[in-house]
Amino acid sequence: MIEINNLKKVYPGHKGPMIALQDVNLKIPKGKIFGIIGPSGAGKSTLIRTINMLERPTEGNIFIEGEDITQYNEKKLRVLRKQMGMIFQHFNLLTSRTVAENIAFPMEIAGVSKDNIKAKIKELLPLVGLEDKANTYVSNLSGGQKQRVGIARALANNPKILLCDEATSALDPQTTEAILRLLNDINKRFGLTIILITHEMHVIKEICDDVAFIDSSRIIESNSVTEVFTNPQSSIVKDFVHSVLNGDKQERLIEEGIIKVPKRGMLVRVSFVGQSAGEPLVSEVVRRYNVDANILFGNIDTIKETPFGTLIIELTGEKGNIEKAIEYIQSKNVGIEVLHSA
Amino acid sequence: MLDIYLQTTWETFYMVLVATGLATIVGIPLGVILIITEKEHIYPNAFINKMIGALVNIFRSIPFIILLVALLPFTKLLIGTRIGTEAAMVPLTVAAIPFLARVIETALKEIDKGIIEASRAMGASPWQIIRRVLLPEALPGILLGIIITFVSLIGYSAMAGAVGGGGLGDLAIREGYQRNHQDVTWIVVTILVVMVQVFQSFGDWTVRKIREKRGLI
Missing domain, CATH: 3.40.50.300 (P-loop containing nucleotide triphosphate hydrolases)
Structure with a gap:
């Protein structure tokens, strides 16, 4: 050490x-x-x-x-x-x-x-x-x-x-x-x-x-590298992380209007690492909190030997329910970042 | 007559060779000290660096003909006589040392700083770095420097002839100039030209072989 x-x-x-x-x-x-x-x-x-x-x-x-x-x-x-x-x-x-x-x-x-x-x-x-x-x-x-x-x-x-x-x-x-x-x-x-x-x-x-x-x-x-990838804190680190994860591409897709910013609801980026990449998180959220989830972009990669996935999801429904859904995702040790909120 | 040319050629070769050899023995350590005492090298010491640098510069700025005369008492003390081939070696050596020191310093300066850093990272001592890194890495440059010194000393040795130093220069002055035998002067000059060509070419060839072997050219 x-x-x-x-x-x-x-x-x-x-x-x-x-x-x-x-x-x-x-x-x-x-x-x-x-x-x-x-x-x-x-x-x-x-x-x-x-x-x-x-x-x-x-x-x-x-x-x-x-x-x-x-x-x-x-x-x-x-x-x-x-x-x-x-x-x-x-x-x-x-x-x-x-x-x-x-x-x-x-x-x-x-x-x-x-x-x-x-x-x-x-x-x-x-x-x-x-x-x-x-x-x-x-x-x-x-x-x-x-x-x-x-x-x-x-x-x-x-x-x-x-x-x-x-x-x-x-x-x-x-x-x-x-x-x-x-x-x-x-x-x-x-x-x-x-x-x-x-x-x-x-x-x-x-x-x-x-x-x-x-x-x-x-x-x-x-x-740890997995933590940095799912939960980057400072803007420089976020830039570094996005640079290797097609992050720039996602942003460009939103900017160019190919991924439509929702008129209501929220646009979120969810990052999964290892085990959690296998869990049916999205369908669970939909069921539990009565929100709609529309997957706009998905990407799977590896960090060292660990699978790592990114999804961009449009969540629609009642505002309170969406917030609860986000809290639930966070509690599952999955990275979530709100990209846009209507 | 052929005998005299052979003999004086040998004398020139002999005194230049010994002078270069002695100067190398002193000049390499001086060149090494000049480089390693530099800032951020393996043994930084501004005082030693400046002092040796100044000493080298002083000796390099004295014209050889003056050095030759000025050293006569010292030569007498050292060799026991002021004339002859052995006596001529003293000023030749003294003139060659500072020259070689600078040439060696330049050759050592060419070495990539990264190689020295890597050696330090492996725990090498300054002495190990000098012996196993600096000198082997700079070998082609050092050899070239020694050859240049040798060739320059062939010219200088002719001047030593002016004060009875023996060798080709002595012959050219006594026979060619003082007795006005121009043919002797021309033959001496021709021999000198051939000598310089032969040794320079041999040096270049050796250095090229080493660099080729190392894959540098």
């Missing part, structure tokens, strides 16, 4: 101090995939670098398994970093070394014996699907292959934590999928805690368990 308390980072800039992070409080559970998302310049890059202290915070503490690493000196930090892996947007591999030699690099630094290095390389190459590339120099690889080398290198010293700095941002969509699958697989197989930063909501939706939204140096929302 990683606990970040009141973290602040200020850079001394030419035009006065620049605040990169402030009031950052996060709890990152062990063995989960934790995503940090935000627009560029929000501070996410700085934040992930404080977790292995490549960036020293100005104020605040970071506890890893109860130990405050902000109190560590360089020597202790080097020991700590050997137990953490990190992968990068631009891979940062050594061009002077082959694939196998790149994977060997962190082990050489940690003083692992030659035989053990060899054995570990043999184990890691098939894991990342690069058995036939051991002796290839890394400049001859594709982006996806380079990131696989990066992942193998990051896993070489059996870390408990893996930091991913925009690991898929330089890759095409197909390669991104493959790398995300690999990360998910590694997380499950080794029980590794993965912390990733990204600006793509798609990455969060695909593999993350929990997510923190960062904007202008502050965390604005932090929750």
Whole structure:
């Protein structure tokens, strides 16, 4: 478990101090995939670098398994970093070394014996699907292959934590999928805690368990991914969520009058996650509260491996009944958002 | 007569080689110190950076012919004589060190900052980063720098001939200029041109091979 308390980072800039992070409080559970998302310049890059202290915070503490690493000196930090892996947007591999030699690099630094290095390389190459590339120099690889080398290198010293700095941002969509699958697989197989930063909501939706939204140096929302998708709080988070759920499309359909705004009643968006996606909620509401429900738009998707559905429903009937119906839907742990009310 | 050309060519080659070798031994650490003590590098230290930078600049701004004369007492102290091939190596080495330091610094500057960051993230110490990252990654650039130094010193060594340093320069001045044997001057010049071509081409070829092997070209 990683606990970040009141973290602040200020850079001394030419035009006065620049605040990169402030009031950052996060709890990152062990063995989960934790995503940090935000627009560029929000501070996410700085934040992930404080977790292995490549960036020293100005104020605040970071506890890893109860130990405050902000109190560590360089020597202790080097020991700590050997137990953490990190992968990068631009891979940062050594061009002077082959694939196998790149994977060997962190082990050489940690003083692992030659035989053990060899054995570990043999184990890691098939894991990342690069058995036939051991002796290839890394400049001859594709982006996806380079990131696989990066992942193998990051896993070489059996870390408990893996930091991913925009690991898929330089890759095409197909390669991104493959790398995300690999990360998910590694997380499950080794029980590794993965912390990733990204600006793509798609990455969060695909593999993350929990997510923190960062904007202008502050965390604005932090929750489980399913909760964020069904019940987003701030407008920025709503925008992010809608961006991957055809949300924009729904809004456009309403704007263009293809989905008609009802003259009476209410237009609501209902989001289902997991189990509840299977329950006959709509028909139940209709029966119980004597309202009419007209489904205008439906969409089904998955968050990680959990099914996730969205419906846009026009509810008509007596006002009191509609309100009761909405309350009932809320009580069922289903996200509901009123889009329009006549 | 052929003997004299062979002998002086060997002398030139020998003193330039030794001077380049000695300068490399001192110049690489200096170049490394210049780069790692920079702001936000692996061992930031503004004082050391400025001091070595200034020292390198001072020595680089002294014209070689002046350095040559100014170092005579030092050479005498070190070698025991002011003339001859060994004596000429001293000013050549001193002139080459700051030049090489800058060339190495430039080669090391080319390395992607991300690679250094990744090494730090793996828990590498500054020394490990120097030995396993900076020097191997910059190897082609460093080799090119050494070759450029070697080739420049061939020219400088001719000047050393002016103060009795031996080698081709010495021959050209004593035989070609002072005795007015123009043919000797032309032959010496031709040998120098060929030497420069051969070593520069060899250097370029080696560097290209390394870069090809690494898939960089």
